[in-house]
Amino acid sequence: MTAIKHALQRDIFTPNDERLLSIVNVCKAGKKKKNCFLCATVTTERPVQVRVVKVKKSDKGDFYKRQMAWELRDLAEVDAKDASKENPEFDLHFEKVYRWVASSTAEKNSFISCIWKLNQRYLRKKVEFVNVSSQLLEELPKAEESVPSGESQSVAGGDEDALDDYQELNAREEQDIEGMMEVCEYAISNAEAFAEKLSKELQVLDGANIHSIMASEKQVNILMQLLDEALSEVDTIKGKMSSYEEMLQSVKEQMDQISQSNRLIQISNTNNGKLLDEIQFLVNYMDLSKGHIRALQEGDLSSSKGIEACINASEALLQCMNVALRPGHEKLMAVKQQQHLFTELRDTFARRLTNHLNNVFVHQGHDQSSVLSQHMAELTLPKHSPLHRDLLRYAKLMEWLKNTQREKYEGLSRTYVDYMTRLYEREIKDFFEVAKIKMAGTAKEGKGNKFATLPRKESALKQETESLHGSSGKLTGSTSSLNKLAVQGSSSRRSQSSSLLDMGNMSASDLDVADRTKFDKIFEQVLSELEPLCLAEQDFISKFFKLQQHPTLAQGEVEESDGGVPSRQPPPGEYRHFISSTEKDMVRLMMNKVFQSIETELNSLIALGDKIDSFHSLYMLVKMSHHVWTAENVDPASYLSTTLGNVLVTVKRNFDKCISGQIRQMEEVKISKKSKVGILPFVAGFEEFAELAETIFRNAERRGDLDKAYVKLIRAVFMNVEKVANESQKTPCDVVMMENFHHIFSTLSHLKISCLETERRESKHKYTDHLQSYVINSLGQPLEKLNHFFEGVEARVAQGVREDEVSYQLAFNKQELRKVIKEYPGKEVKKGLDNLYKKVDKHLCEEESLLQVVWHSMQDEFIRQYKHFEGLIGRCYPGSGITMEFTIGDMLEYFSSIAQSH
Numbered sequence: 025m026t027a028i029k030h031a032l033q034r035d036i037f038t039p040n041d042e043r044l045l046s047i048v049n050v051c052k053a054g055k056k057k058k059n060c061f062l063c064a065t066v067t068t069e070r071p072v073q074v075r076v077v078k079v080k081k082s083d084k085g086d087f088y089k090r091q092m093a094w095e096l097r098d099l100a101e102v103d104a105k106d107a108s109k110e111n112p113e114f115d116l117h118f119e120k121v122y123r124w125v126a127s128s129t130a131e132k133n134s135f136i137s138c139i140w141k142l143n144q145r146y147l148r149k150k151v152e153f154v155n156v157s158s159q160l161l162e163e164l165p166k167a168e169e170s171v172p173s174g175e176s177q178s179v180a181g182g183d184e185d186a187l188d189d190y191q192e193l194n195a196r197e198e199q200d201i202e203g204m205m206e207v208c209e210y211a212i213s214n215a216e217a218f219a220e221k222l223s224k225e226l227q228v229l230d231g232a233n234i235h236s237i238m239a240s241e242k243q244v245n246i247l248m249q250l251l252d253e254a255l256s257e258v259d260t261i262k263g264k265m266s267s268y269e270e271m272l273q274s275v276k277e278q279m280d281q282i283s284q285s286n287r288l289i290q291i292s293n294t295n296n297g298k299l300l301d302e303i304q305f306l307v308n309y310m311d312l313s314k315g316h317i318r319a320l321q322e323g324d325l326s327s328s329k330g331i332e333a334c335i336n337a338s339e340a341l342l343q344c345m346n347v348a349l350r351p352g353h354e355k356l357m358a359v360k361q362q363q364h365l366f367t368e369l370r371d372t373f374a375r376r377l378t379n380h381l382n383n384v385f386v387h388q389g390h391d392q393s394s395v396l397s398q399h400m401a402e403l404t405l406p407k408h409s410p411l412h413r414d415l416l417r418y419a420k421l422m423e424w425l426k427n428t429q430r431e432k433y434e435g436l437s438r439t440y441v442d443y444m445t446r447l448y449e450r451e452i453k454d455f456f457e458v459a460k461i462k463m464a465g466t467a468k469e470g471k472g473n474k475f476a477t478l479p480r481k482e483s484a485l486k487q488e489t490e491s492l493h494g495s496s497g498k499l500t501g502s503t504s505s506l507n508k509l510a511v512q513g514s515s516s517r518r519s520q521s522s523s524l525l526d527m528g529n530m531s532a533s534d535l536d537v538a539d540r541t542k543f544d545k546i547f548e549q550v551l552s553e554l555e556p557l558c559l560a561e562q563d564f565i566s567k568f569f570k571l572q573q574h575p576t577l578a579q580g581e582v583e584e585s586d587g588g589v590p591s592r593q594p595p596p597g598e599y600r601h602f603i604s605s606t607e608k609d610m611v612r613l614m615m616n617k618v619f620q621s622i623e624t625e626l627n628s629l630i631a632l633g634d635k636i637d638s639f640h641s642l643y644m645l646v647k648m649s650h651h652v653w654t655a656e657n658v659d660p661a662s663y664l665s666t667t668l669g670n671v672l673v674t675v676k677r678n679f680d681k682c683i684s685g686q687i688r689q690m691e692e693v694k695i696s697k698k699s700k701v702g703i704l705p706f707v708a709g710f711e712e713f714a715e716l717a718e719t720i721f722r723n724a725e726r727r728g729d730l731d732k733a734y735v736k737l738i739r740a741v742f743m744n745v746e747k748v749a750n751e752s753q754k755t756p757c758d759v760v761m762m763e764n765f766h767h768i769f770s771t772l773s774h775l776k777i778s779c780l781e782t783e784r785r786e787s788k789h790k791y792t793d794h795l796q797s798y799v800i801n802s803l804g805q806p807l808e809k810l811n812h813f814f815e816g817v818e819a820r821v822a823q824g825v826r827e828d829e830v831s832y833q834l835a836f837n838k839q840e841l842r843k844v845i846k847e848y849p850g851k852e853v854k855k856g857l858d859n860l861y862k863k864v865d866k867h868l869c870e871e872e873s874l875l876q877v878v879w880h881s882m883q884d885e886f887i888r889q890y891k892h893f894e895g896l897i898g899r900c901y902p903g904s905g906i907t908m909e910f911t912i913g914d915m916l917e918y919f920s921s922i923a924q925s926h
Contacts, residue, residue: 025049025131032063032079036090041068042075046138048131053113053123060091062124064138074142076116094118096139097147104136104156133160302350309347310362312369316340320373325380331417334373338424341369345428374429377421381436384415385443403458403546405553406451412564423570437569441617444561449621456625459550460632463543537716543633544643544720550629551651551668558619558664565614571607608661615663626671634678638685639713641678642720642730648672649726676729683733686713687740695748701755702869704748707764710741711771718775731779738783741768758798759867763874765791799881802860803889807853811889813844814896821900830900838904841897850910854918857886861922876923883919887912 025047033044046064051057060080067073074096082089094116101117112126114136126132136153140161143151153161316337323337324330345366353359426433565571633640652672655665690706714734721730745768749760765787772784817836821827830836861879868874890912897906910918 028061032061032088036077036079036088037063037065042066043068045142046135048135049127050124053125059127061088062135064096064135064142066142072146074146076139096142097150099139099143099151101152101154102136102139102156103154104132107155107157136160302353305350306353306356306359310344310359312340312344312366317369320369325377325418328417331421334377335420335424338373338421341366341373342424342428345370370428374425374432377418377425378432378436381415381418381422382439384418385440403455403462403549403553405455405557408557408564409560412560412568415568416564419568419570422568426570433569437614441614444618445620448618452619452621452625455553456550456629459546459629462546463629463632463636540637540639540643540716543636543640544647547629547633547640547644548647550626551647554622554626555651555655555664558615558622558667559658559662561618562611562615562663565618566611569610569614571611612661612663612666619663619667623667623670626667627674630671630674630678634682638678638682639716641675641682642717644675645672645679645726645729646720646724648675649724653725679729679733683736686737690740690744693744693748695752696754700867700869701748701752701760702763703767704745704760704764706744707741707767710737711767713737714771714775714777718777734777734780735783738768738780742783742786755867756798756801758794758801761794762791762798763869765794766874795878795881799878799885802864803882803885807848807856807889809844810848810893813841814893817896817900827899828902831904836900838901838906841901841904841906845906845909848909850914850918853910853915854922857918858922858925879919879923883916886915886919890915 029044029047032047037044042065044063044065048062049059050062051059058080060078063077063079065075065077076094076096076099077090078092079088080091081087098118099116101115103115103117105111105113105115110129112129112132114124114126114132116122116124126135136156137160139151140153140156315333319330319333319337320341323334325334344362349359354363422433422436425436630644633644648668648671652665652668655662655668659665686706686709693704693706695701695704717730717734721727724730745761745764749757749764752760769784769787769791772780772787777784813836817830820830820833820836825833831838860882864878864882868878890908894908897904
C-alpha cells in the first residue's frame with residue numbers, strides 16, 4: 025500500500041500541487057468488483073483546498089489515472105454502517121449517495137479518521153459522521169502504530185500541524201548554520217557532542233547578558249530619581265485641580281439656579297400660549313355676531329333678503345352650538361352663558377319660524393281655494409308651483425329646524441299635511457266630478473235619440489247612473505237597458521250582432537268609435553293631470569322637509585349635536601311612527617295622507633267608465649299600463665307608481681270581467697226557430713272586438729293580456745258556433761258551421777293576429793270540411809234514384825261480384841239501368857238543379873255572399889258524380905251502349921243559366 029501511495033503522489037498529485045494524506049482500496053457495493061482508490065488530498069498552495077479523489081488503474085497500461093474528484097465541502101454525511109462491529113462498507117453523501125466496500129476495516133477506519141480531522145481543521149465540523157465509533161474520532165487508529173513515523177505522519181495527517189508552524193530559513197540563518205557545521209565537522213557523526221557544545225555556548229551568552237544588566241544599575245538609579253520628581257509634580261497638579269473644582273462647584277450651583285429659572289419661564293410661556301389658544305378657540309367658535317342675533321330675534325321671514333339673513337344666522341348658531349368643546353370648557357362661566365344664550369336664540373327663532381310657516385300654510389290653502397272655481401269648467405287641476413316656489417325659500421330653515429327642534433319640525437309637517445289634504449281633497453273631488461260629467465255627456469250624446477222614444481225607461485236609467493257618481497242628471501241612461509231596447513226595436517241581424525257584441529252595453533249605433541275615442545281622451549287627460557301633480561308634490565315634500573338623504577332615528581332615541589344639546593324628543597300622535605321608518609317611507613306616508621282620495625276617485629271613475637261601456641276597460645288598461653310603466657321608470661317606490669299600480673289591478677280585473685261577460689253572453693245566445701241563422705251575433709261581435717282591440721293595443725305594454733283574452737274568446741266562439749249549429753232547426757248544421765267559420769277565417773286573415781294563427785288555420789279547415797259536406801248532402805237529391813241504383817251496384821262489387829257480372833243481377837240489369845236513366849232527362853235535371861239553387865239560396869245568408877261559391881262547388885261535385893256514374897256504366901255494363909240522357913256540356917249550361925236567371 026505504501027508503494028502505491030508513493031506512486032500516486034509522484035504520478036498524479038505532485039504535478040497538481042497536491043499532497044496525498046490518506047488512501048483506501050475500495051469497490052462499489054453490490055456490483056461486480058472493480059477496484060479503485062479513494063484518496064484524501066490537500067493543495068500545497070493557500071487557500072488550502074481539500075478533496076476526495078477517485079483513482080483507477082488504466083485498462084491500457086500499468087499506470088493510474090484520475091477519474092473523479094469531489095470537494096470535501098460538498099460532503100454532507102459519512103455513514104460507517106456499524107460502530108460496534110467490523111464492517112468494511114461505508115457511504116459518502118455528496119450530491120448523491122456513493123456506497124463503497126473497503127478492502128479491509130483498518131483502511132476504512134484510517135480513511136474516515138483522516139476525513140474527520142480534515143473536517144475539524146478546514147470545514148469547522150460541517151460534515152456529519154453516522155455510525156462511527158467515538159474512539160475512532162478522538163485518537164489515531166491502532167492500525168497506524170506499526171507504520172514508520174514519517175509515513176504515519178503522512179497518512180494520518182499529523183504533519184499538518186508542522187506544516188502550519190514551519191518557516192523557511194532565510195539566507196543569513198543558512199550561512200550561520202553552515203559555518204557552525206564546518207567548525208564542528210563531527211556534528212554529523214556525533215550529535216550528542218554537538219548538542220553539548222551548543223549548550224555550553226548558550227550558558228556563556230546568558231552570563232554575558234547578566235553582566236551587562238548589572239553594569240546598567242547607575243542608569244536605573246537615574247531613572248528612579250526622575251520617576252520621583254514626576255510623582256511630586258503630579259501631586260502639585262492634583263492640588264491645583266482640587267482648588268479649581270471647588271471654584272467650579274459654586275459656578276455649577278449658580279448655573280443650576282439659572283437653568284431652573286429658565287425652565288420655569290419656558291413653562292409659563294407655554295401655558296400662556298395654550299391659554300391664548302383656548303381663548304381664541306372659544307372666541308372664534310362660540311361668538312355669534314350681533315347681526316346674526318338680530319336676524320334670529322327680529323329678522324323678516326317674509327322677504328327674500330330677510331330669509332337669507334335668517335338662514336345665515338341659523339347656520340352660524342347651529343355651528344356655534346355644535347362646537348366640540350374640549351375637556352373642562354363646559355365648567356367655564358362664559359361658556360355656560362354663551363350656551364344659555366344660544367339655547368334661548370334657538371328656541372325663540374324656532375317659535376318665530378314655526379308660527380310664520382303655519383300662517384303661510386293657512387293663507388296659501390285659502391288662496392288656492394279661490395282658484396278652484398276657475399278650473400271647474402275645464403278638466404284641469406290647479407297648479408301648485410307658486411306655492412312650492414315660495415315655500416322652498418324656507419327649505420334650509422326647515423333643515424335647521426329638523427336638526428335642532430325635532431318636535432316643531434314634525435308639528436309643521438303635520439300642519440302642512442293637514443291643510444294640503446283638505447285642499448287636494450276638494451280639488452281632486454271637483455276634478456273627478458268634471459271628468460264624470462264629461463264621460464256622462466259622452467254617453468248621453470251617443471244615445472240621445474233613443475230617449476225620445478223610450479221615456480219610461482229614461483228615468484230608471486238616470487237613477488241607475490246617478491247611483492254611480494252621486495250627481496243627478498249627469499248620465500241619462502243605462503247602457504245595458506238601452507241595448508235590450510235597441511234589440512227589441514230592431515229586426516235586423518246587424519242590430520242583434522252589435523247588441524251581443526257589447527255584452528249588455530250600448531250597440532254600435534249608440535256608442536260608436538268616436539264616443540269611445542272621446543272617453544279615451546278624457547281618461548288620458550285625467551291621468552296626465554294627476555301624474556305631474558303627484559310628482560311635483562312628492563318632489564316638493566322631499567326637498568322642503570329634507571327627507572331624501574339619511575334615515576331617521578328610531579322612536580325614543582334622543583339625538584345630540586356635537587355640543588351635547590338634546591335636539592328632539594319622541595313626538596306624540598299618529599306621526600310618531602314616522603320616526604321608526606326611513607325617510608323615503610316618511611315621504612310615502614305623507615303622500616298617502618295628502619292624496620288619500622286619489623285612489624278612491626280613480627276607482628270610482630273606472631267603475632263609471634266600465635258601467636257606460638265595458639269596452640272602456642280596454643282603453644283604461646292600455647292607458648293605465650303606460651302611466652304605471654312611466655312612473656316606475658322615474659321612481660319604482662314613488663307614491664304615484666304604487667297608487668297607479670293598485671288601480672291597474674282594478675282595471676285589469678274589469679278587463680277580465682269584460683272578457684268573461686262576452687263569453688257568458690255567447691253561451692246564453694238563443695236563435696230563432698223560424699228564421700235562418702246566418703252569421704251568429706257573437707261571431708260578428710268578435711270581429712268588431714278584435715278590430716277595436718287591435719286599434720287600442722297597438723304598441724301597448726300589456727299586449728300579452730290581450731293575447732290571452734283572444735285565445736279565451738276564440739275558443740268560446742268555436743265551441744258556441746258548433747253548439748248553435750247542432751241546435752239549429754231551420755238552417756242545416758253544415759251551413760251554420762260553413763258560414764260562421766268562413767267569417768272567422770276572413771276576420772283572422774284580415775287582422776293578422778299572430779297568437780291566433782293556429783285558430784285561423786283551424787277555422788279554414790272547418791269551413792272547407794262543412795262546405796264539402798253540405799255540397800255532397802245537397803247533390804244527393806236531384807239524382808236520388810240514380811244515386812241509390814249505383815250505390816247498390818257498388819255494394820255488389822264490394823261483396824265480391826265482378827264488375828262485368830253486375831249486369832246479370834236481376835235488380836241491376838241493363839233494363840233496370842235504362843229505366844232509372846229515363847227518369848232523369850235533361851229537362852228534369854235542370855228543374856231539379858233549379859229547385860236545389862232555390863233551397864241553397866234560402867239556407868245561405870246574404871252577408872257572407874257564399875251562394876256562388878257553394879253553387880260552383882256543387883257544379884264541380886255534380887260533374888265528378890257524372891263522371892263516376894259513366895265510369896261505373898263503362899265497367900259494369902260494357903258494350904251496352906247505355907249513356908246518360910245529358911252531357912257534361914248540358915250540365916255546365918244548366919248551372920250557368922240557373923245562376924244567371926237568379
